[in-house]
Amino acid sequence: xxxxxxxxxxxxxxxxxxxxxxxxxxxxxxxxxxxxxxxxxxxxxxxxxxxxxxxxxxxxxxxxxxxxxxxxxxxxxxxxxxxxxxxxxxxxxxxxxxxxxxxxxxxxxxxxxxxxxxxxxxxxxxxxxxxxxxxxxxxxxxxxxxxxxxxxxxxxxxxxxxxxxxxxxxxxxxxxxxxxxxxxxxxxxxxxxxxxxxxxxxxxxxxxxxxxxxxxxxxxxxxxxxxxxxxxxxxxxxxxxxxxxxxxxxxxxxxxxxxxxxxxxxxxxxxxxxxxxxxxxxxxxxxxxxxxxxxxxxxxxxxxxxxxxxxxxxxxxxxxxxxxxxxxxxxxxxxxxxxxxxxxxxxxxxxxxxxxxxxxxxxxxx
Numbered sequence: 001x002x003x004x005x006x007x008x009x010x011x012x013x014x015x016x017x018x019x020x021x022x023x024x025x026x027x028x029x030x031x032x033x034x035x036x037x038x039x040x041x042x043x044x045x046x047x048x049x050x051x052x053x054x055x056x057x058x059x060x061x062x063x064x065x066x067x068x069x070x071x072x073x074x075x076x077x078x079x080x081x082x083x084x085x086x087x088x089x090x091x092x093x094x095x096x097x098x099x100x101x102x103x104x105x106x107x108x109x110x111x112x113x114x115x116x117x118x119x120x121x122x123x124x125x126x127x128x129x130x131x132x133x134x135x136x137x138x139x140x141x142x143x144x145x146x147x148x149x150x151x152x153x154x155x156x157x158x159x160x161x162x163x164x165x166x167x168x169x170x171x172x173x174x175x176x177x178x179x180x181x182x183x184x185x186x187x188x189x190x191x192x193x194x195x196x197x198x199x200x201x202x203x204x205x206x207x208x209x210x211x212x213x214x215x216x217x218x219x220x221x222x223x224x225x226x227x228x229x230x231x232x233x234x235x236x237x238x239x240x241x242x243x244x245x246x247x248x249x250x251x252x253x254x255x256x257x258x259x260x261x262x263x264x265x266x267x268x269x270x271x272x273x274x275x276x277x278x279x280x281x282x283x284x285x286x287x288x289x290x291x292x293x294x295x296x297x298x299x300x301x302x303x304x305x306x307x308x309x310x311x312x313x314x315x316x317x318x319x320x321x322x323x324x325x326x327x328x329x330x331x332x333x334x335x336x337x338x339x340x341x342x343x344x345x346x347x348x349x350x351x352x353x354x355x356x357x358x359x360x361x362x363x364x365x366x
Contacts, residue, residue, distance in 0.1 A: 199274030311338025
């Protein structure tokens with residue numbers, strides 16, 4: 001019987017949903033034995049070190065955990081749920097076993113320049129050093145074609161959706177009552193880990209440029225915890241926006257169950273995605289589409305293309321001045337989504353499609 005290791009030692013995020021969906025789908029392949037190495041298998045002190053580590057040190061710590069999991073479970077193959085977190089150690093040191101991995105960043109969407117050059121050669125080294133069998137790319141149909149054309153590798157490049165959980169909204173939750181938001185204000189929701197990469201600093205600077213006539217008709221809800229290196233700057237920026245006096249801004253960094261998350265999305269007017277790294281996929285897009293709410297996201301990269309192609313809302317350049325102008329426009333008139341294209345996007349982006357594609361590839365039936 002083939003033993004397959006599913007490796008995701010970091011808590012939270014929608015990778016936790018990935019683990020759950022894959023565990024549900026594993027039962028359809030009794031010929032394979034699945035072993036899950038998750039945050040529950042990591043000592044608290046190690047988790048704290050990973051959470052506070054810089055980028056390179058974090059990758060080294062995760063690579064050590066990966067080798068530990070391989071020694072403990074002796075799998076025939078491993079699935080790494082986010083390749084970016086182990087990319088450099090795997091490229092430098094290889095892997096003790098064949099691996100498959102999920103990749104969030106999309107190659108054709110990378111801006112030209114040093115970043116794309118560096119990514120190209122890192123990927124070439126990775127595919128040479130590490131025996132990567134399957135590389136799953138989130139919303140990555142275009143990336144799969146690009147990688148197949150540019151890398152003469154034995155790796156299979158397989159597109160998968162970046163789905164939203166299939167849950168109903170919590171019926172008793174009312175976002176306006178919970179955050180004490182008046183009924184005459186439009187609700188703008190920023191959901192998930194709060195970081196510069198996700199555009200929180202650009203958004204808060206933009207809000208300081210928006211006129212009071214706009215701010216008095218809107219409320220901004222940040223639902224998520226700020227990443228440690230950004231926490232103090234975020235708090236200072238929020239205080240600066242509040243000092244303007246005309247804006248309602250709410251911050252909730254408590255864990256939000258999926259049912260309440262869906263209620264938040266369904267009861268908001270606009271979902272904010274001012275990401276400064278738009279080449280990365282985001283499950284927020286599927287959540288907004290499932291809730292039938294427009295997003296305000298970047299005009300470039302994978303996210304910009306998905307928003308435009310699927311009629312999911314409006315886009316803006318990732319600069320405070322441009323975003324401030326777009327927010328003012330959206331407060332006056334919330335963008336409409338294209339219901340037909342949005343529904344088609346939701347139908348393609350299901351947990352079942354996600355997990356079935358991956359499990360079938362790992363077990364050799366896809």
